Amino acid sequence: MFxxxxxxxxxxxxxxLFGLIIFLHELGHFVTAKLSGIRVNEFAMGMGPTLFRFQRxxxxxxxxxxxxxxxxxxxxxxxxxxDERAFGNKPVWKRIIVVGAGAFMNLVLGLLLMAxxxxxxxxxxxxxxxxxxxxxxxxxxxxxxxxxxxxIDGYTINGDQDLNFAFGMANPESVDIVVxxxxxxxxxxxxxxxxxxxxxxxxxxxxxxxxxxxxxFGSVIQKTFTDTWSMVKMVWVSLAGLVSGRFGLNxxxxxxxxxxxxxxxxxxxxEVSFLAAFNNILLIMVILTVNLGIxxxxxxxxxxxxxxxxxxxxxxxxxxxxxxxxxxxxxxGFVFLIGLMILVAFNDIVRLxxxxxxxx
Numbered sequence: 001m002f003x004x005x006x007x008x009x010x011x012x013x014x015x016x017l018f019g020l021i022i023f024l025h026e027l028g029h030f031v032t033a034k035l036s037g038i039r040v041n042e043f044a045m046g047m048g049p050t051l052f053r054f055q056r057x058x059x060x061x062x063x064x065x066x067x068x069x070x071x072x073x074x075x076x077x078x079x080x081x082x083d084e085r086a087f088g089n090k091p092v093w094k095r096i097i098v099v100g101a102g103a104f105m106n107l108v109l110g111l112l113l114m115a116x117x118x119x120x121x122x123x124x125x126x127x128x129x130x131x132x133x134x135x136x137x138x139x140x141x142x143x144x145x146x147x148x149x150x151x152i153d154g155y156t157i158n159g160d161q162d163l164n165f166a167f168g169m170a171n172p173e174s175v176d177i178v179v180x181x182x183x184x185x186x187x188x189x190x191x192x193x194x195x196x197x198x199x200x201x202x203x204x205x206x207x208x209x210x211x212x213x214x215x216x217f218g219s220v221i222q223k224t225f226t227d228t229w230s231m232v233k234m235v236w237v238s239l240a241g242l243v244s245g246r247f248g249l250n251x252x253x254x255x256x257x258x259x260x261x262x263x264x265x266x267x268x269x270x271e272v273s274f275l276a277a278f279n280n281i282l283l284i285m286v287i288l289t290v291n292l293g294i295x296x297x298x299x300x301x302x303x304x305x306x307x308x309x310x311x312x313x314x315x316x317x318x319x320x321x322x323x324x325x326x327x328x329x330x331x332x333g334f335v336f337l338i339g340l341m342i343l344v345a346f347n348d349i350v351r352l353x354x355x356x357x358x359x360x
Contacts, residue, residue: 022070028105029072036094039075039085092315106293115224124213125160136207141191147179161230172204231290
């Protein structure tokens with residue numbers, strides 16, 4: 001019974017944390033809109049039917065039923081308006097700031113959360129090899145102690161997170177590696193690695209160790225930015241994998257899947273300590289907030305990135321695109337996104353109860 005209550009509590013915490021990420025994203029739009037003199041008609045958390053609302057000044061603040069998003073509805077955002085404080089009547093540069101502020105807030109949150117994780121660690125991993133295990137594939141290929149990784153299969157290595165991700169994505173039968181040796185870049189092509197079986201999958205074994213980095217003010221700042229940047233790159237690579245078909249529907253998660261992931265991560269951490277559970281939750285939040293920030297900047301209709309495209313076109317032409325046509329495009333994109341969110345949520349629920357999603 002106690003375990004069930006803990007899982008329910010963790011699930012509630014997961015939903016609240018997901019809501020916090022959405023809230024900060026929309027807050028970025030809201031604050032910059034207010035500072036730019038734009039009228040905000042409604043600031044809402046969630047989508048669908050309204051649970052409750054209240055009016056403060058010119059703005060309605062609302063909580064809606066489905067915790068799958070939120071919005072900051074500005075006057076004249078999707079239609080023409082004669083109000084001098086309408087979104088469309090403000091200079092292009094102000095509108096670009098307002099539209100980009102949501103993603104900016106998500107990336108800032110990611111940096112802050114990553115800093116909390118990083119500062120707790122007494123020592124950090126570098127990308128420079130310190131020693132090899134006996135018979136290590138890299139050593140046999142000619143890589144030496146003191147070499148620093150530059151790229152793996154073309155994936156640039158800036159930190160140890162990049163190193164882990166690149167080797168996790170690599171084909172053990174053939175890996176192309178570039179290292180820096182005393183300022184000279186040396187390539188090792190088609191390196192074959194040994195593997196071990198874990199959960200029915202063959203996992204590459206690297207067979208080497210890296211030099212440690214002592215914690216200091218400078219190393220904390222550097223690792224915070226490096227690890228957050230690594231998250232950004234992972235998001236782009238993952239998106240490319242979805243488009244190319246490398247990853248399927250089961251590699252995508254919506255609010256239900258996110259809540260399940262946070263709950264599982266916390267449960268695993270609790271087996272060690274409360275602090276470990278807390279850090280696991282923080283790490284998933286970093287991944288989520290960076291994901292939200294980056295995905296929202298994609299040049300797709302109804303996303304912030306799509307709106308930025310229209311604003312850039314307006315800035316170049318010195319003439320806005322017909323609001324009616326832009327509205328149609330964003331409306332079509334919105335319908336598509338809602339449909340995709342419903343599909344992902346349904347897949348999450350199926351996976352939650354059956355252990356296997358729609359993708360098999």
